[in-house]
Amino acid sequence: MIKPRSRRGGGRPTISDVARKAGVGAITVSRALREPERVSEELRRQIQAAVDELGYVPDPNARALASARAEVFGVLVPSLTNNVFAEVVRGIYDSLSASPFRIQLGNTHYSGLEEERLLQLFGSQRPAALIVAGIDQTPTSRKLLESAGCPVVQVMETGPDPVDMMVGFSHLDGGRTATEHLIEAGYRRIGFIGARMDPRSQRRLAGYRAAMEAAGLFDPRLVTTTPVLSSVSLGREMLRDALAKVPTLDGVFCNNDDIALGVLFECHRASIAVPKTIGIVGFNDLDMMQVAFPSITSIRTHRYEIGRRAVAMALAAIAGNRPEQRIVDLGFELKRRESTAR
């Protein structure tokens, strides 16, 4: 005996309801929705009318199960609250909002192990694409990415050996540019202040070091780092540490803008003249940098655009035309401001 319309879930209309109403086969409705050009104009209209009338919305789970492919972009970032990654996610979100793809967000907390766990988990969903921050995946993570069977975009950085595609810029060059700018402005005892020394921070430090060594100015005591998560208050404390070590410090390249802002505030508090006594350069160029007093020189990075490009490349790859340029360097811009104008 067949139970009439048991419908375990609520009574939402299914594709067969639409098919019945439009007087066609279920598969034709499915096609009309996914590949409209393969269905005649007339049927398409009838089906659309039925869809509208019933308020039919396809069940993404059934879709994913039947097609062995979920309309999901897996996105892995090391932090949800760091404005830099929030901007990337926003770019991804905005670029995807017109498409049927959803976002599956993962927060790795800067942990390789957590990244592996999430990649494993995401793999079980057969995502349409994966977007991951950074290029320093563990060997296990790399293997998982390679065998994901979907386009993969590594974002935030560029490097020589993409799993699949890459969008970002060179943090090493950014660090070098920032430091060279300080040197050109006449600063000599230039410190590096960095929190949460993830691989990108390490490369900014490497850029700093390269510039300092090239100018014959490098001194290991000028480098102050901590694995602690970056924050404005941390910037303040770290400037104190740096000055305790090197009282003659006359400039700082900060790992990021939060640190730079903390440094600026500590200078105010300790009556250290900026840019006269100490010059400050940040990294990322958050909105507040241009408003600060004095305004703070920073390396502008294109986070939102990175998110957008990553999606554009993934979408192209899904559509079958992989971009010929697999590594996209969006560069950065040195924004010269008052904090280094002496």
Added chain:
Amino acid sequence: MIKPRSRRGGGRPTISDVARKAGVGAITVSRALREPERVSEELRRQIQAAVDELGYVPDPNARALASARAEVFGVLVPSLTNNVFAEVVRGIYDSLSASPFRIQLGNTHYSGLEEERLLQLFGSQRPAALIVAGIDQTPTSRKLLESAGCPVVQVMETGPDPVDMMVGFSHLDGGRTATEHLIEAGYRRIGFIGARMDPRSQRRLAGYRAAMEAAGLFDPRLVTTTPVLSSVSLGREMLRDALAKVPTLDGVFCNNDDIALGVLFECHRASIAVPKTIGIVGFNDLDMMQVAFPSITSIRTHRYEIGRRAVAMALAAIAGNRPEQRIVDLGFELKRRESTAR
């Protein structure tokens, strides 16, 4: 003729593979994974061994389809980059990371229409719970929430009429407390500066107004608002506008901390003494407020905790024991700092 192991998707192991290997029925594997206490100790061990050996990960799509319930929390926020909501999302994420539930994030861009669209979309996935920011849903959105057939938590604010559950605090009280503090500190011509006047900002303004009227100090010219998205640079511009309107301004309650920071910087730039000439109060108490020079008085709100509580309540409701307290007020704290100490 039966095709042997066609396996449309890659060759990932299924529940039947595990069942075969463990020498039990598929349904028993399913149970062992979801309700271990209903399976004997011995079988549980065998099944776990098979799962481990095969590297079996359940397919969430198949699960969702069969059980008419996806292991997904729909989360709707008005902005992805606003630190306040990022903190809430982080709280939600952290509380959910140990559970099988995933997050489906939606960005309403402060638009009621977009909220309706997303709610409609999320509904098609039969989420396990919905967490939405704010309490001012459109009638359509409210209807969608009521008929979602899952726990709903409205966060960030408290109000009299929850769809289901609520976690937040009173923005009106927050605005009033901030303003009363300025009045007590001796400020008289206290302005309100607010950007992106969403409903929560409106209520903070109402709190401001109530306090000012109670003290006989209210003057409409003291209020400066704009629908533009909030930013530090906007805070700077708005202080200029406010001072142009009311040159005798001696205090400002800012809609949020970004605005407050912009105001502080503009004061520096225009050589306006803080707190002597002008007192400043922010809202939310971001980390930078205590580091700023002078440090900025602000209303500390518990964003991360709001996210955690929302999940805890939703999880309890899913488990069948709805919390008896459906409205949770997490309050706020006035953090008195240098910017109002005169």
Added chain:
DNA sequence: AATAAAGATGGTAGCGCTACCAAATTGGTG
């Protein structure tokens, strides 16, 4: 010892959709 109740396990039948193939229709082409 007979019987009920509770606990453990399994079989069957879908969930809503799409891949795959078959069938029907149309439009040239020689």
Added chain:
DNA sequence: CACCAATTTGGTAGCGCTACCATCTTTATT
């Protein structure tokens, strides 16, 4: 006008899992 290819439509058989019931134990109860 037969014949082939291209186009449009539909039927069938799952995708991997769980709800629902049936069956078989085991343990208490009288």
